[in-house]
Amino acid sequence: MKLSEAESTMQKTIDATKRSFNTIRTGRANTSLLDKVMVDYYGAPTSLKTLANINTPDASTIMIQPYDRGSMNLIEKAISLSDLGLTPSNDGSVIRLNIPPLTSDRRKELVKLAAKYAEEGKVAIRNIRRDAVDSIRKQEKNSEISKDESRDQQDDIQKLTDKYIKKIDELLADKEKDIATV
Known part of the structure; x- marks a missing residue:
């Protein structure tokens, strides 16, 4: 694994952590x-974003307007069953989600969840480092590169990991x- 490959894989891990x-x-x-x-739409799990137009008319409301009105109940059910802790309200044409202010206990839970996602990202980056270092050691063992080159490349991988x-x-501090x- 080359340094550029390791860096691009690490960047993908950063992007995945941001999405989380x-x-x-x-x-x-x-x-x-x-x-x-995910909505169980005609027997297939389908992303909510593909089934509806979603926007935020104000700071405490999410409005979901399904493309197919027949899917309203399915979308409501999927949101209720999700771990969001939000109750959808359906007026026949749109579904509204009111975002209540967070309690201090809920904030603490969410900070723990963010820390868990960050740790998963760090583990993924360390795994990329391990794979890269293994690859470098294998090249050294096969006499493709010298010990000095091996040590330099391993140092570069470590700097990239850091x-x-x-x-x-x-990202965690910001979140x-x-x-x-x-």
Whole structure:
């Protein structure tokens, strides 16, 4: 595994961690809260975003307008069964989700969830580092590169790993601040 390959894979891990953070609810309405909601549409699990237009008319409301009105009840059921803790209200043409202000206990739970997502990202980055270092050691063992080259490349991989771990820590700090903001 080359340094550039390792870096691009680490960047993908950062992007995945950002997407995970976006699914954590803060005190404001955000359409990305619904990214993981899957609707059982005609027997197939379908992403809510493909079934409806989703927007935020104000800071505490998410409005979902299904393309097919026949799917209203299915969408309502999927949201109710999700782990969002939101109750949908259906007026016949749109579904509204009111985002209540977070309690301090709920904020603590969400900070723990964000920390869990960050740790998953860090583990993924460390696994990429391990694979890269194994590849370098294998090249050294096969006499494709010298010991000095091997050590230099391993140092570069470690510096890259430290850089991306720091990025995840910064993302986590931002998300914790976002959750704590009332």
